[in-house]
Amino acid sequence: MRKARSLLAAGLACLVLPFAAPTAEASTPIDKRLSFTCPFPLIGLQKLDVEVKASFEVPSAPGGTFTTTDLSVAVTVPDKSTRGLALVGAASIEGTASAGVTLANGALTLPLALPLTVAKTAVPPSGEFTTQAAGSVPPVRLPNAGKTTVAIGDFSTRLTPKKADGSFTGLGSFTSDCTLDPGQDPVLLSFDLGSTQTSYEYGVTGTTTLKALGATAPVTGSLAVPAAGTAFDGTRAEFKVLGFVPGTADLRFGPDGPQTGELTGDGFVVHANLALVVPQVTLFGLPVADAGCRASTPIPVDLRTGRGFALASGGPVSGEYTIPPLTGCGAFTAYLSSLVQGPGNAFALTLTAR
Structure with missing residues (x-):
């Protein structure tokens, strides 16, 4: 018999995910x-x-x-x-x-x-x-x-x-x-x-919130666990500087190094390191960043499935992250960093089994 004290709540990521299987006596309180x-x-x-x-x-x-x-x-x-x-x-x-x-x-x-x-x-x-x-x-x-x-x-x-x-x-x-x-x-x-299923594939939809920018961008993609999955699709955040200067930032999140995670009952938690590329930023419709603009270090994030998640069908996933200073953005690197870097950013995602 394997013990499980509630199998509600766990995690996910859109990356390569080597997972640790739960032990026979693993238990989580409901x-x-x-x-x-x-x-x-x-x-x-x-x-x-x-x-x-x-x-x-x-x-x-x-x-x-x-x-x-x-x-x-x-x-x-x-x-x-x-x-x-x-x-x-x-x-x-x-x-x-x-x-x-x-x-x-x-x-x-x-x-x-x-x-x-x-x-x-x-x-x-x-x-x-x-x-x-x-x-x-x-x-x-x-x-x-x-x-x-x-x-x-x-x-x-x-x-x-x-x-x-x-x-x-x-x-x-x-x-x-x-x-x-x-x-x-x-x-x-x-x-x-008695299920023998060991891998799951999901479609991903949701949003990421960028606290410093005061902006939210859509997130889409796909995920296969525990086998190799894909990165999030590229997305765009629209924002206003000082409350009236319109701007956009293209965002590409991808894996940066090996990912780890654990199955937790009917869900999982993923410990991911993400690379963030910001290939284009505009202010007043004018480009102000070089194509090599990116986060200066990997971004660690723990993505956890939420209440009501089931491996067989999917469900909610969330995680917070901190954006480090940017690099490679050209003449406006320091200014663009001041716009986006800092803690309190978040993913709010939904997985749908395929």
Whole structure:
């Protein structure tokens, strides 16, 4: 069995990428944050922020057992709900919950209702507060090879607010059936059970933000991991100097030396060194840089896949970088360097599997 404590979040690059495979015991904690809408007595519908944590043991082959441990759910109760509870004299709240989870393993789709105990929690007179719920999950045998996912759905709570002396409030015990707000990725875990696939190809789209210039440029390209990939395509940033002088800068990012990285669950992180060439810069439409204009040193950047990334389909990737002084730009080298160099630049990319 290989251990994986959440397989959400990781990295990428458009370069030659020798990757280190995860060890059999590699583990990463799940920390999934979602929002739900829940009805409450007296105050109606409320939006709650929910954090789900768990640890998974994933079988190495079909027929093995999938186990979940350390399942916990933290719910942030908003100020309006706090005031409503305080209004009826609640000093604490406790209860039970049932979280809806769907396990999909090839042709098998298994809905699960996971019982949770909501720990007794003090209710402040106002402001947010957080309740903690925990529970155990029975092991599940996974019979099929292929993509396997664990996704969270709606949940239901049965809550009992109590006064400081332990007696019930006028609300008694109430049930709140909460629904997952739309537009979120509900997948807690995604992996290929028994998969022999070892390489992946992606198309790349997105942007790079150049902080000093106050500009954003589109980024396109392609990527193959862990085999050789391609550099980003050339792009152009449009900017204004002093807020009114129009300018453009052509940008070409490419690999500079060997790249390294690690697979991290269903994604990866890439440690890249980039060469930046700026073959043309214009101000007022006039060229002001020689064709040999470039960054004076390689640019290190760690590119990481983000929440919702999956090796089989792709997803978000990001990374920050610092632009060093420019060189080879001709008579305006020092001035052009002052326009572009500095930290806080960023890639915000999306990979699409091919």
